[in-house]
Amino acid sequence: MRLAIAILAMMLAACSPRVDPQKQAQALQAFATVEKVFQHPRCSNCHIPGDAPLQFDTQQPHMMGVVRGPKGEGAVGLPCASCHGEANLPASYGPNAPPGAPHWSLPPPDQKMAWIGVPTAELCAMIQDRKRNGNRDLEAMFKHVAEDKLVLWGWAPGGNRQPVPVPHDQFVAAFRTWMDAGAPCPQAPARG
Template sequence: MNRPLRNAFGLASLLALAACGSSGPPAPPKEAAIAAFATVQQVFQHPRCQNCHIPGDAPLQFDNGLPHEMGVARGPTGHGAQGLPCSTCHGEKNAPASYGPHAPPGAPHWALPPPEHKMVTIGLSAPALCEMIKNKSENGGRDFAALLKHVSEDKLVLWGWEPGGNRVAVPVPHADFVAKFKLWSDAGGPCPAT
């Protein structure tokens, strides 16, 4: 076979492959994605997350989700009530250990979700939590790419793995959580049936 014919055959093969619509690796199987969602649920419903993703307007605290002391409230933007913003006590990082085990924790932009999209995780079944996470009217308008960026890069989210004091950190390693979240979202976010 002469060289021009070989090149023409190679180009034709590439064009035929492109016409088949191959656009990258296939989505993970639905069963694997639903299994990965169990890890996502474990993280979203851990006290480090659900103490702020609340149905009402008063955050919770400690590992057993007690009502926040001092009458703290969400406020109109999630940053606390007028005259008592979250930043009154919560700084940009955890207080030094010398402040004691119950010193207020801190992370950049410490706040509750705003009232128009609270992303409530408390008491939700796995299917309901799954649907809520994907619901743009509840998650701040985020698509899967924005959700993945939020859980992998947002410093307030990352605080859950280094909460300071005697708070229990999220037990799933962050990299494992992000990998499971990506597997679930790459499959289109299938929800468990029960």
């Protein structure tokens, strides 16, 4: 019986993918960069758990009672596009003029992708969960963070807004490193 168990254990070990500890560590370090970007106000102001977006680096509730609405594009009668155009307004409009980028909106209510205050392991799982990430596989998520014009706005927010502190090319490289290593998630801390 012991011999059969030992043989089964060896067979399972031979069939399971080998995890390179160095590659795993690099992937988890890369995910720390991804998390830093996702948690920055340029991203998290609209990736909210409730239905009222936040604004400014201080993440204050959005003025004028703005809400997510049925599609994530604002309330009926007050869509996001009422104030947010396809591009940032010229500097002559003042430092707090409404920012703009193509398809300015929040995630829809059924896939909020809310990550403010979400623990690292949960954020990692959420990014990979098609039910919570806009039905995107990892390649589609990569394309979203690398090319989407609303995402790119975070690095050129206009006015007196601070851009995402990680350069976009470094963020994209970190996302790819994490993804290519199998998108490992950090372990959640043990409860004790």
